[in-house]
Amino acid sequence: MFPFEPPMGKAVPQHMRTDNLSALSRRAFLRSAVTKSCILGCSWLVPQTVLPQTTKPAPSNRTNLLFIGTGRRGIELLRLFIDQPDCHVVAVCDVDQDHAETARDFVNSRYGTRDCRVYYDFREPLARSDLDAAVIALPLHWHSIPAVMAAKAGLDVYAEPPLAHTIKEGRTVCKTIQRYARVWQTDVWRRADIRVLQAAEIVQSGAIGAIQSLEIGIPHGHVDCAGTAGQETPAKPPPGLDYDMWLGPAPWAPYAPARVHGNWRWHLDYGGGQLMEWIGHYMEIVQFTMGLDTTGPIEVEGSGEYPAGGLWNAPTAFRIRALYSTGLTIAILGTQNTRQGILWKGEKGFLQMNPDGAIEYSPKLSPALPKPKTLVAAPVVHVREFLDCIKSRRMTSTSVESAQRAATVGHLGQIAIRLGRKIRWNPATEEIIGDETAGRLLGKSMREPWYL
Template structure:
């Protein structure tokens, strides 16, 4: 298939790889799944950085872009138009959601906008591909799941490592006991890549609708080292490397442990922060998350002794996985062929293609909204534990924490007139 375009005529071929997974693919595609052009039509909210990467992945399907930065929006629209598609430009995504011909929305905004954009898109009858981390708070995640289910929407979290074969192989080996009984998982994260020494506040540039960029976040003066990619280093908008890379590697840990619908029950750890307070999020950390079965996941940031990625440790040996790489301390393990009786995990044809195939089939994608919410929740709990310097007890069934201060960090108020709903 050229790029990621899917039509009713192309669907069965495009989703062949998905058919080999644990979900069932119907033999027909309902007409209601597509726009007037006989293909899935996408609109894109946030088109800088990762947003442009996602636009490239859906370029054959794109019909509209939205960004609070007019320069970025214009560049994205030109990219779509250069591929031969018409492309309308928006600053307010709510206007884009009014279009009846758009079937799916791709959200690549800063984290503090993920929840509202996803919920509004679901309520407008659109399916959603939303970047990781799925949320800024735990409360947002549950609301997003509820919106997806109530409106019968397909929502894919942009945790694309789930669609790469090396991560699936590692998790299948772990889930089927090939490294023995799991007792520890190591997750290695990089140090903060913050933008350096602060600069003075200033007026926002003419091309940026700064009030809309803030959206539900607290009102603050414009500062160029807080916006665009730099949002990652401030609690108002994100959670640092814990929610950036942690959302990837902790997600794989959850997958390998079979905890996609659950999480740890106890979280404790320590962190270091910038001595001059150039940014707010952690520079380094070590967090231990304990699951009800006794397995411990140890998440470290900036620790050279822990390899980046995810390392599963069992009583027979270890398997380590990162992007494009997998290794094991057990000779020949990686050549293991799964038995017919073994657990087989979802086989994705590619993260963008999987989303489009599921929009057509109406099945849940490989990183459904519930999965994205649960993985992000672990990240938020880890940050809360290190910020407060407390051991937290978490109930993954009721999604409640035993500490009032931690509960406040897991659910934040929105700036008027924005409301979470």
């Protein structure tokens, strides 16, 4: 039988210790109190009454949250967090007035108050003194700046993958989170799925032999996420949308419905196509099972297909191969015939994890893996872990460093596809070897007044 001990929160690094309580404010003291250990994975194995909590804590024991970005994913996260009685949503922010005010009204309705404050520029609420953490759900070109500014303002951060729009931006986020000793959680909730832990146990136990290669299957094409496909004619932005703020650090371009909400992910100025939409989710699982959370490939090559015309310019299909120093190869495929999910190929057999979390493996394991007695939704477990780690100051299961390493594979794949040649990579220094042109693509300029 495969032993099953989900990893608890990691030990607190020296620079994150909170021993000198006399120098801390009352709220900071409450942040540092170790009230419970992080619950990644183990919540699946305990009675369901344990999670969510049912006793409403005193206001001084609650975590005050700011939501930056209240579109589709932002609202989904808002619903998850607001169900946790030890957190309190005090402010919401979005450049779209409808999004922001819908979120505010939802919060006030749930609390039966009119206390939730609405903002349209994320910099304004960061000046508040009553915030503990920020939950950020923005287009990819906006991932890094608010995260860095929130950390500098003393807030812990829960944010969407991939970590940043470029590798250099991602490293800046990492350095800032580490420098200001902030708790970081990437919204890779699949890491909280019991079946991911089971997959890791199978792989690491040697049951399917030494892993020779992996395949990550990602969707292909462009999906019309907002019903605006083809609406590319420049137009006046709708009332209530601060379009200049929406563009932010991206190059100026005229407003068009197909450029913004939902479908921004198919334009490389704001997103990264299906590759960057999924790489953070799947690579985090691969890194966890293979012990790659703090390293990266040494070579990346790839090919892709781009749209023949139109506003959306992200690849519609791609084939990427990443080679690691151990000899391990990871194929990242996004084609019409690609089976989605993760496939581990070992000397003795294989393990396939499907997008819904179901596991297939060969040879059959004896005895078979036990089914969890209690199944708590992985997104809830993931949110719960973040809130607990805010109090304990432990590192979360989806750290900022693992997020950087996961995103890097996708970014290097994009560079290899764009240039049509193999990229040699130094994962220790995060530099491209012997290719100045490719090296310039590790970062990008930002439109004034934005910078990192």
